[in-house]
Amino acid sequence: xxxxxxxxPYVDAKLAIKMSKLRVGDKTVVKTWxxxxxxxxxxxxxxxxxxTGRLHLPVVITENMVGHKLGEFAATRKFVRHGGKxxxxxxxxxAPxAPxAPxKK
Numbered sequence: 001x002x003x004x005x006x007x008x009p010y011v012d013a014k015l016a017i018k019m020s021k022l023r024v025g026d027k028t029v030v031k032t033w034x035x036x037x038x039x040x041x042x043x044x045x046x047x048x049x050x051x052t053g054r055l056h057l058p059v060v061i062t063e064n065m066v067g068h069k070l071g072e073f074a075a076t077r078k079f080v081r082h083g084g085k086x087x088x089x090x091x092x093x094x095a096p097x098a099p100x101a102p103x104k105k
């Protein structure tokens with residue numbers, strides 16, 4: 001459910017202060033753990049390091065991201081693949097064989 005329209009969008013206070021101190025064209029990455037913060041218009045063009053639980057993923061804010069939460073752009077889980085050993089055997093069998101090298105004379 002979305003936030004009430006009577007309230008302002010949620011923005012972490014510490015993050016808002018850090019972002020307000022940046023100058024236009026500044027290339028520094030602001031690290032944050034506030035994944036629930038909403039992206040606002042003045043942040044467009046800056047880079048924010050969003051914490052994934054293990055590291056800070058640098059994300060450049062664009063106009064299309066305004067109104068979304070920071071956590072939407074930094075996945076916390078890494079998908080490996082389904083299937084295990086049986087799936088690996090199927091993939092190797094389906095891969096095209098490498099052409100044989102020509103014999104030396």
